[in-house]
Amino acid sequence: MAEESSKRVPKGGGKRRMQGPPPKVENPGKLFKRIMGYVGKKYKFQFIVVLILIVISVLANVQGTMFTKTLIDDYIRPLTKMDKPDFHPLAMAIARVAVFYAIGIVSTYFYNLIMVYINQGTLKGLREELFEHMESLPIKYFDTHAHGDIMSIYTNDIDTLRQMISQSIPQIFNSIITIVSVFISMIILSVPLTVVSVFMIFVTMFVSAKLAGKSGKYFTAQQRDLGKLNGEIEEMMTGQKVVKIFNHEEKNLERFNELNEQLFDSANNANKFASIMMPVNAQIGNMSYVFCAIIGGLLAINGATGMTIGKLVSFLTFNKSFSMPVNQVSQQFNSIIMALAGAERVFKLIDEKPEVDNGYVELVRAEYDADGNVKESIMRTGKWAWKHYHKDSDTTTYVPLEGEVILDKVDFGYNDDKMVLHDIEVYAKPGQKIAFVGATGAGKTTITNLINRFYDIQDGKIRFDGININKIKKKDLRHSLGIVLQDTHLFTGTVRDNIRFGKLDATDEEIFRAAKLANADGFIKRLPNGYDTVIKGDGGNLSQGQRQLIAIARAAIADPPALILDEATSSIDTRTEKIIQEGMDKLMKGRTTFVIAHRLSTVKNSDCIMVMENGRIVERGTHDDLIEQKGYYYRLYTGKVA
Amino acid sequence: MLKTILAEVKEYKFASIMTPIVMLGEVLMETLIPLVMGMIVNVGILKSDMNMVYKLGAVMVVLAALSLTFGALGAKFGAEASMGFGKNLRKKMYENIQTFSFSNIDKFSTAGLVTRLTTDVTNIQNAYQMVLKMCMRAPASLICAMALSFYVNKKIASIYLVAVVLLGCVLFLLIKKTMKYFNEVFRKYDDLNASVQENISGIRVVKAYVREDYENEKFKKAAYNVYKLFLRAEKMIVINMPLMQLTVYSCIMLISWVGAKMIVGNTLRIGDLSTLLAYCMNILMSLMMLSFIFVMITMSIASGERVAEVINEKADIVNPENPLFEVKDGSIEFKNVSFKYNKEAEDSVLKDINLKIESGQTIGIIGGTGSAKTSLVNLISRLYDATEGEVIVGGENVKNYDLESLRDEVSQVLQNNVLFSGSIIDNLRWGKEDATEEECIKAAELACASEFIEKMPDKYETHIEQGGTNVSGGQKQRLCIARALIKNPKVLILDDSTSAVDTATDAKIREAFRKHIPSCTKIIIAQRISSVQDADKIIVMHEGEINAFDTHEKLLETNEIYRDVYESQTSGSGDFDID
Numbered sequence A: 001m002a003e004e005s006s007k008r009v010p011k012g013g014g015k016r017r018m019q020g021p022p023p024k025v026e027n028p029g030k031l032f033k034r035i036m037g038y039v040g041k042k043y044k045f046q047f048i049v050v051l052i053l054i055v056i057s058v059l060a061n062v063q064g065t066m067f068t069k070t071l072i073d074d075y076i077r078p079l080t081k082m083d084k085p086d087f088h089p090l091a092m093a094i095a096r097v098a099v100f101y102a103i104g105i106v107s108t109y110f111y112n113l114i115m116v117y118i119n120q121g122t123l124k125g126l127r128e129e130l131f132e133h134m135e136s137l138p139i140k141y142f143d144t145h146a147h148g149d150i151m152s153i154y155t156n157d158i159d160t161l162r163q164m165i166s167q168s169i170p171q172i173f174n175s176i177i178t179i180v181s182v183f184i185s186m187i188i189l190s191v192p193l194t195v196v197s198v199f200m201i202f203v204t205m206f207v208s209a210k211l212a213g214k215s216g217k218y219f220t221a222q223q224r225d226l227g228k229l230n231g232e233i234e235e236m237m238t239g240q241k242v243v244k245i246f247n248h249e250e251k252n253l254e255r256f257n258e259l260n261e262q263l264f265d266s267a268n269n270a271n272k273f274a275s276i277m278m279p280v281n282a283q284i285g286n287m288s289y290v291f292c293a294i295i296g297g298l299l300a301i302n303g304a305t306g307m308t309i310g311k312l313v314s315f316l317t318f319n320k321s322f323s324m325p326v327n328q329v330s331q332q333f334n335s336i337i338m339a340l341a342g343a344e345r346v347f348k349l350i351d352e353k354p355e356v357d358n359g360y361v362e363l364v365r366a367e368y369d370a371d372g373n374v375k376e377s378i379m380r381t382g383k384w385a386w387k388h389y390h391k392d393s394d395t396t397t398y399v400p401l402e403g404e405v406i407l408d409k410v411d412f413g414y415n416d417d418k419m420v421l422h423d424i425e426v427y428a429k430p431g432q433k434i435a436f437v438g439a440t441g442a443g444k445t446t447i448t449n450l451i452n453r454f455y456d457i458q459d460g461k462i463r464f465d466g467i468n469i470n471k472i473k474k475k476d477l478r479h480s481l482g483i484v485l486q487d488t489h490l491f492t493g494t495v496r497d498n499i500r501f502g503k504l505d506a507t508d509e510e511i512f513r514a515a516k517l518a519n520a521d522g523f524i525k526r527l528p529n530g531y532d533t534v535i536k537g538d539g540g541n542l543s544q545g546q547r548q549l550i551a552i553a554r555a556a557i558a559d560p561p562a563l564i565l566d567e568a569t570s571s572i573d574t575r576t577e578k579i580i581q582e583g584m585d586k587l588m589k590g591r592t593t594f595v596i597a598h599r600l601s602t603v604k605n606s607d608c609i610m611v612m613e614n615g616r617i618v619e620r621g622t623h624d625d626l627i628e629q630k631g632y633y634y635r636l637y638t639g640k641v642a
Numbered sequence B: 001m002l003k004t005i006l007a008e009v010k011e012y013k014f015a016s017i018m019t020p021i022v023m024l025g026e027v028l029m030e031t032l033i034p035l036v037m038g039m040i041v042n043v044g045i046l047k048s049d050m051n052m053v054y055k056l057g058a059v060m061v062v063l064a065a066l067s068l069t070f071g072a073l074g075a076k077f078g079a080e081a082s083m084g085f086g087k088n089l090r091k092k093m094y095e096n097i098q099t100f101s102f103s104n105i106d107k108f109s110t111a112g113l114v115t116r117l118t119t120d121v122t123n124i125q126n127a128y129q130m131v132l133k134m135c136m137r138a139p140a141s142l143i144c145a146m147a148l149s150f151y152v153n154k155k156i157a158s159i160y161l162v163a164v165v166l167l168g169c170v171l172f173l174l175i176k177k178t179m180k181y182f183n184e185v186f187r188k189y190d191d192l193n194a195s196v197q198e199n200i201s202g203i204r205v206v207k208a209y210v211r212e213d214y215e216n217e218k219f220k221k222a223a224y225n226v227y228k229l230f231l232r233a234e235k236m237i238v239i240n241m242p243l244m245q246l247t248v249y250s251c252i253m254l255i256s257w258v259g260a261k262m263i264v265g266n267t268l269r270i271g272d273l274s275t276l277l278a279y280c281m282n283i284l285m286s287l288m289m290l291s292f293i294f295v296m297i298t299m300s301i302a303s304g305e306r307v308a309e310v311i312n313e314k315a316d317i318v319n320p321e322n323p324l325f326e327v328k329d330g331s332i333e334f335k336n337v338s339f340k341y342n343k344e345a346e347d348s349v350l351k352d353i354n355l356k357i358e359s360g361q362t363i364g365i366i367g368g369t370g371s372a373k374t375s376l377v378n379l380i381s382r383l384y385d386a387t388e389g390e391v392i393v394g395g396e397n398v399k400n401y402d403l404e405s406l407r408d409e410v411s412q413v414l415q416n417n418v419l420f421s422g423s424i425i426d427n428l429r430w431g432k433e434d435a436t437e438e439e440c441i442k443a444a445e446l447a448c449a450s451e452f453i454e455k456m457p458d459k460y461e462t463h464i465e466q467g468g469t470n471v472s473g474g475q476k477q478r479l480c481i482a483r484a485l486i487k488n489p490k491v492l493i494l495d496d497s498t499s500a501v502d503t504a505t506d507a508k509i510r511e512a513f514r515k516h517i518p519s520c521t522k523i524i525i526a527q528r529i530s531s532v533q534d535a536d537k538i539i540v541m542h543e544g545e546i547n548a549f550d551t552h553e554k555l556l557e558t559n560e561i562y563r564d565v566y567e568s569q570t571s572g573s574g575d576f577d578i579d
Helices: A003-008 A030-083 A088-136 A139-144 A147-187 A191-238 A240-245 A251-302 A309-351 A444-451 A475-481 A495-500 A508-517 A520-528 A546-560 A574-588 A621-627 A634-639 B002-045 B051-099 B102-108 B111-153 B154-201 B205-210 B212-237 B240-264 B271-310 B371-379 B402-408 B424-428 B437-448 B473-485 B504-518 B552-560 B561-567
Strands: A364-367 A375-376 A384-392 A393-399 A405-412 A421-428 A435-439 A460-465 A483-485 A562-566 A592-596 A608-613 A616-621 B330-340 B348-358 B360-366 B388-393 B410-413 B491-495 B519-523 B539-544 B544-552
Touching: A003 B360, A030 A088, A030 A147, A030 A309, A030 B240, A030 B271, A088 A147, A088 B154, A088 B212, A139 B205, A147 A191, A147 A309, A147 B154, A191 A240, A191 A251, A191 A309, A191 A421, A191 B051, A240 B102, A251 A309, A251 A562, A251 B002, A251 B051, A309 B002, A309 B271, A309 B410, A309 B552, A364 A393, A364 A475, A375 A384, A375 A393, A393 A616, A405 A444, A421 A444, A421 A616, A435 A444, A444 A562, A444 A592, A475 A483, A483 A546, A483 B205, A495 A546, A508 A520, A508 B504, A546 B561, A574 B240, A592 A621, A592 B330, A592 B561, A608 A621, A608 A634, A608 B473, A608 B539, A616 A621, A616 A634, A621 A634, B002 B051, B002 B111, B002 B473, B051 B111, B051 B271, B102 B111, B102 B240, B111 B271, B154 B205, B154 B212, B154 B240, B154 B271, B205 B212, B212 B410, B240 B271, B240 B437, B348 B371, B348 B544, B360 B371, B360 B504, B360 B561, B371 B519, B388 B473, B402 B410, B410 B473, B424 B437, B424 B473, B437 B473, B437 B504, B473 B491, B544 B552, B552 B561
Parallel strands: A435 A592, A435 A608, A483 A562, A562 A592, B360 B519, B360 B539, B410 B491, B491 B519
Antiparallel strands: A364 A375, A364 A384, A384 A393, A405 A421, A405 A460, A608 A616, B330 B348, B330 B388, B539 B544
């Protein structure tokens, strides 16, 4: 059970991205534009509406604050001087304000609501694009990137983007509009007091920057210590059983405690400086208020610069609502930088070059005419042929699909500068079984990766039914090559769905037949819901052998003329293997099969066994031939030196 | 749950208590400030008394400075308390995990333990800080502002009271509903991510069957479902902002109207009006804060429960009271042993095992997948306890030994073995901390590991990556055997530990065992007949029972299962996967 669930933890991707100092982003402007492009693609109109609604909402708020001045200067003070105060005009004024407020509230509601649609819609589109693009990438991408890192694009990075689109952008816009309108109102009320307020804002920003610098240093340390501690936790939890066997608990604890203390130190400091920011900003804001009150008071008493009591009270309210959005902008700015770093990774995947396919030879349904010539057919004939158009002679030929595979002087390397396969020659006639044996890293699996063009070769030729596989459409080439791997990857869904994966339009009849052929029918029927039993988490609730049988059934239903079995039975014990072997033998019958195995019983009856060493075929022949030769194979086989 | 995790606050109790107290101080200052602001207007500006303005201004500066001090202290104590709490939680869990038996570890799974030690602790730590800072601050701010409002003007304050109660109720209902929706969304979201994960790890299958379009369609459907659920949940949240505005605006307008009438009627001063407006914001902000805390707590409850589970888990294998520290010899006996992994399970994994192995013997074990070979040997070093019957090593029940002594003497190489990041020699010294270099080399030679170690550029100082990813399967197995040999044990158990080693080397290792550690009892689980055929005796396991226990020759004659396996592998060897 432990192994099953640990398998689902993305390997190598244990680095958790935490809040910290803003990461470095190259070209933030361009990235930002690109994100907005995604938003704008489908939601340009809605987004503009949102911006307008935000402006309305902010203005409604500002007019309310301005009303305090009107209330005091134009209504309350005159009213106090009247003998018989008439409250009618005041009621009207309040009603007017109420109407604006109402408009503001409605705007707030709608802009938030529309934002939800824009945000979720954009994310849905982005997720789909990510996934679709990922599916189009070559195998090389998956072999060279840690799966955990790819996964974290879907989870962490998309999440930071979500926050940016749904919160940061509207809030920054809101804040800016507020700042502008409050600033204008303040200037209208009093220029000198505005100067004081703006000066205090600069003080706030200066102090914040100082503090941020200080906490940033500790955040980096915290990030480093967190990474170290999490790394230790992951390694030791994986090896916990070994720890027990070697009585290493005490020593483990010592190391853990040391790392844990280290993290506490840096996290404590980072957190402390980050949280001091809030009270500091708030109190500088209060100081600003005091200064304005004193200066404003002096002006009002002297009546200088047209200052009135109402104006001052109003201004003081504005003073408070001026520093708040400024702080907000700086906070949101940080989270935008974080989101841009996430966006950078998202776009990196999207910009990754997809698998190219210049193939033009297609697989078509075929029939034979009276003379035995192959013709294209629109009927389900059960027969297939390669439709090969020759440009130079402007003719089309049809080659029946048989499953002949030839590797002719093939050289291959994952990079151009380092070849891992040298001069590989394999000739597999239709229906033959070819086995590859040799040490780990000898290049067995690599060869099979070439036949279905997971990787392209550097030199030499691979021909399928006599046609260079580079000319065949990848989709059709892969349709004609079945594959069963050592790690059986099943997908969440029913057993039926998993078998049908091999042939999407398969009838239930065909599914049962394939399962029977793979000797899987028996155990599937005994599962709680038979063929409708849901397989979860890569088949965790089935045994290794059962999963393998389903994978074989999946290959059987696809009914390809050629098969690759890469260590398909290696993790099964010999007795269970015997049961699977029967299924495998039935599956292999009449198909060209490439088998990689380290178990003798699997390879012994092959038509030809290729013995590989360091990327070369060093011996070849049938089992009996090779035993006769008394070479490398013989040594492996008997454990004796001839 | 709360009691368990809060017990880990320990030395950070002072900081934990101080945080809310200083926050209370900050709140007090913050609520006094608008009062002074109002006074500046009332007694200073309106009466054109500049002296008063200076005085009150000075008071306000002092209040602000005090508030800043309290705030800074709050930041300090809050950080210390929460980060310390997180540290202690991790420590306590890790300590307890070290006492876990294999079955405890199985119960949580490796991935489960990692999440609890990392993500869950972070969640709790953040929530704790939030609660410490806000649990006093928000209600206190609410109450203070409310009380001062009443002090300034009862009539207007009662408007606030009504608004607070109304808004509070609506917020509560709203949060409850959205939380339910969000929980559902996150479940679906997890499913979506799981399907991405499946596609990444199974990409070869997808590509081989040309199922990219099919998977795209599947993903689109799932993504649409998540989209719809997110919309439903977020549409509820969207009500929050306008609701808040509605309350604030309504209050402002009511105050304007009532306040104006009162000022005219001489029962309220203009300065009071601005004070009251400021308190209005304070009160409603605290209310929002409270609802936020509520959400934080609910979200971290699940994490708290997961962490408490680990802390409360009792190791089910512990040292006896007066343990024996010496294992006499390597003899092993099973008396009527039955074993289940789970007490509630119906079927036993091992059924009525009786077995006697003499010290120094070599014993092979053969059997199909699920025949309980591993379960059998795991009882010897007490990795699990027998459900029924007795397991006896060196003439004593294993339950009477000191665990450390027993496991030093019974050295086991696990099936899924792990090397740790560090040099080769570091890894070998896991077996014996103070092993000399000679001892390490000797063990490596016995395990046939020295031949490839010597070829490496840094020899015994070669760095092994986490999980041993930079050595091949066969090399890893040989290093693990060497690591187990360094203990110089009385019993050595190899659980399918040479499966990736070629037949010739496998034979060499067994030969070395025979020559150099003759007195050690060797138990070898293998798939290959060749690995066990020269053992003194071979156990054939079948469906949790000992089907036969005899020599290779006898078994060939009498045992059908053994003959079956033998024939399927024919003569010589069966494996080609070598290094």
